[in-house]
Amino acid sequence: MSATVHCFPRQEIMKWNGWGYSDSKFLFNKKGQAEFTGKRYRLSGMILPSLQDWFENTFGASVKQHKSPPSLNAGALPPANLNEAFLQDLTATGIPFSHEADDRVFRAHGHCLHEIFALREGRGFQRVPDMVTWPNCHNDVVKIVELACKHNVCVIPYGGGTSVTGALECPPEEMRCIVSLDTSQMNRILWIDEKNLVARIEAGIIGQDLERLLNEGGYCTGHEPDSMEFSSLGGWVATRASGMKKNVYGNIEDLVVHIKVVTPRGVMEKSCQGPRMSTGPDVHHFILGSEGTLGVVTEVTMKIRPIPEYRKYGSVVFPNFEAGVACLREVAKQRCAPASIRLMDNEQFQFGHALKPQVSSIFTSFVEGLKKFYITKFKGFDPHQLCVATLLFEGDRERVLQHEKQVYDIAAKFGGLAAGEDNGQRGYILTFVIAYLRDLGLDYYVVAESFETSVPWDRVLDLCRNVKERIIRECKERGVQFQPLTSCRVTQTYDAGACVYFYFAFNYRGLADPVHTYEQVEHAARDEILANGGSLSHHHGVGKLRKEWMKESISDVGLGMLRSVKEYVDPDNIFGNRNLL
């Protein structure tokens, strides 16, 4: 067999058993101080003096108890179950493929806790893809899917690999050869239409590359999910992704104008690129959120915008979470939400503080002290109650300033105090490094995960409180010895509700099966969310992790509708990742 490709740089510079780039990670150095390695982020190379205290106090963990993960053991991998006939035909097409162990393992998982934990424990997976193929364009995908149908091979599309729903896991009961269809080589912008402000883009492109390439021409999509460094356009479409700046640019379903998708029945696409149509139910919506069960998205026409002239961060401190939520609700009511507005609870505020880099000058630390004094002593905010909203404004300068004033005026009505640009900006930087922190936790017996939901406004507070309390209670009942960290933030505002994002972490020492315990607690937390009027998912998707609640969420008939589409489009279950349904 030939055509094994090894020249794809992504895999080389990224961790195979953790989040992000290999060169970037948190660690406690020999002096016991935390630092963030590498050069890629604003925090890179910095010392974070308060992280250790926070870490030890929050989790009852000790930085002395280090646990390093093993290296990849290729022998433990199940042998590749290849379909010779398919392989022959595929070789004939000239599309590159591989069945090397590391290629296969790299594409066998997303970033759920149980997946990363298994990798770090050296346990691996029951089932991994038997081979990986790298189509270069739409036509390659058509060929691969045709061959897969012909030879009854299972295809699992793979984009950025940032799934947190178990969507990339191979079903253990799948007996056919599993081909991971890696879209990473389909990463070009095919054309830009400045008259209509749309661009035709191949679906394999990674978020940050797309943004960089568009920026070169003075444009952007404005779609910035927290995973945008690694996630792909096709993945966004397949999961109904949401970007941080959706208030200005919209979520993925608002941004997409045209989708081309290869299914076992053939290619589906609309005949024109009209901005809105009344042609029955929108077929795009069968694809948006289909999670790789119907086909592969190959090309997307997406709205683009000129890069905003001016951008300004901001932050507001509230005396408590309740006041913060009330303010966000008012902002949503007046429909004046900035590009991004997020409200972090007190736990997350404190966590953010722990990530403050060493201050360089005495003056800065003096100013910091003064600010703290003003807020806690003069204004009487309780440091264990207060919370922070981070803001991002975009647009032309004058409008931004005007907009800013409007938002701060509303905040003032709810007792909010402007807390500076710097705090706001740091909040958004944290978004990108926070994922690296889980790996640090895992080094010291702490498991962590995040999950999200969307909920009507009047239930936001009740949901946050009840879910946190449920987590704490469940952990206690399951023998977790230290109180877990539970934290939430309101990350998106809508007319009728909000998106709430939870972080949850605990020290697992003394537990026989921490992942199982973790999963039970997460399950309970999801039950609690649903019981409190929250949705099954706002933007992470369902994958395999939340399948069991689908029926309850969309009713029997709803599920039947989705099933019948699947049955028509893919009767032989070629796209057999078994997500969603």
Added chain:
Amino acid sequence: MFSDFSSWAVGKCWILSGTETGCHACRSRAFQTCSVSQESGEAPDIIHEEASVILEEMAHRLKISTVRFFAFTLTKAFKTLFQHICVNEEGIHRLQQAIQEHPVVLLPSHRSYMDFLLMSYILYTYDLALPVIAAGMDFMGMKFIGEMLRMSGAFFIRRSFGGDKLYWAVFSEYVKTMLRNGFAPIEFFLEGTRSRTCKSLTPKIGLLNIVMEPFFKGEVFDVHLVPISISYERILEESLYARELLGVPKPKESTSGLLKARRILSENYGSIHVYFGQPVSIRSLAQDKVNRCKYNLVPRHIPRKPTKETQSFVTDTAYRIVRLQEDSMVLKPWVLMASILLQNLEGLELSLLTEQTLWLRGLAQSCGAFLDWPDHTPSAKVVSSSLALHRGLVCVSGGRVSLVLGEPQGLVTPEEALFNRAVSVLSCASYRNQILHVFIRPAILAVAIHNAASSKKDEVFNCFSFLCKMFSDEFILCPGDTVQDFEEACYLLVKSGSVQTLQQNIVVTDRGQSTLSFLNGLLESFLQGYQVVCQYFCEEACDSLTEKQYIPAVRSFAVKLILAGNLRCYEVLSSDMQKNALAALLRLGAVSKVKVADQVTLKVNKLAVNSLEDTLGGRLPTQKAVLARL
């Protein structure tokens, strides 16, 4: 387990954070609710005003000075009336903890007016937040006292407001606001009204529904229910209740009435035991039983009828709590003696009474009774001191103990003599009733064994299940728990060696005869009473019998029977039993209500009533009765 606190600690500090604001918050929300719930075309401001009036009438105004005054007076009163007030302190500690964690609902048993004064008094003494109490409107009629009660935390509700949507909306919002704010525990009586018979009443679920709703809707994480058992050695209202049950109308609650009640201050009422049970978490109970997602699709301020699933959950919980109350009721030796005396109305030797009381003590303990028997006192002394405390009910002459037959002065008509006798029997029965919950399941089984055509287990069960259905208004028997109840009964009787189960047969052992005959005797008056009611319906009831006429009619029917010497059961004169019997007949479809013009009349299916009567008397096998009903 109980610690005595007759002594009174002074100088309590008190926190009443934000009760006032709570009220305001409630007002606004209640109005919102009302305007939405009102589908009539009335103008919003009229509704607003109406709601305002309701709220004024209902709301509590907690004033600490009033509470202090009350506490002071009560201490005096309690000291004169009672020997001891005993409280389980570990229960208080549990309560303290529960109050800090989640909203708490206090659910005391209800046997006396004293109950809620006593509750507030105890919580005050232990420095706990004073409860907000849902009290019946009749208290409000008491001029000065009504206002005082209000100021010590009571809020008043109308006895019935089934049809008044606005009242319901304001009321439920008021309770829920109080619960959500969590400043103070909420207190109400599951039984709805004072039990005149000293046996627990079947729970009313309306209020329980209201306090659970904030949990179902996710407005609070959890709500804790605390069952509280208040046991009186002697109840203040003892003979009052008996007269009331016999149809002497109850005096309206008035301040002067309370003053007259001062007479009772000179009497000794023994001791009171207050047992604070383990807080019950609604969240844990509701797990897998109530799907809270049902509440997602309608805004939470819009009142909704509970679903069937919720309804049955609330009912189950209510029964569970009442049973918990029953289980922790403290029983005095006199309760055992009363049970024996009632089966020997002609009186019995003191020595025999002592002997039987000791025997019954053993049986009660093996059935899990919470008996307060003085350990280091000779049994003869225990018996004699009980007799002394209840000398108004029993007399000992020539070594023979018998019930007092009322005032024998002057000439009395046979009817008056009968009523006097009935008063002492019913008073005595109110003590026997206190132990019924211990024996009720084995007793029903005993009757079932006696009535069943054979000793086959399933036949006995059929009979058992019939009796449970028949008596479900009379005793605390949770609908749907019949199988469990049957098993529990079997277990207890097997444990005490009274029956054996041999290959699907239930056989009475030799030494079990006395136990079974006692248990049969325990239910005898109920069986007879229900049969008399059936007999009345078959023989006397006319077609135009209204609901109102029913009780006096059935009473005079029973009086006739007794005077003619055909009936020796006095308890059938109790309006409580008559009401329960009617409720059973209605439930089983043997009697039905028909609305004619403004009157509700009772329509009797004589065939069905007759067969129920025969089944109760063991003259007809159960199976047939069921068929006849169908």
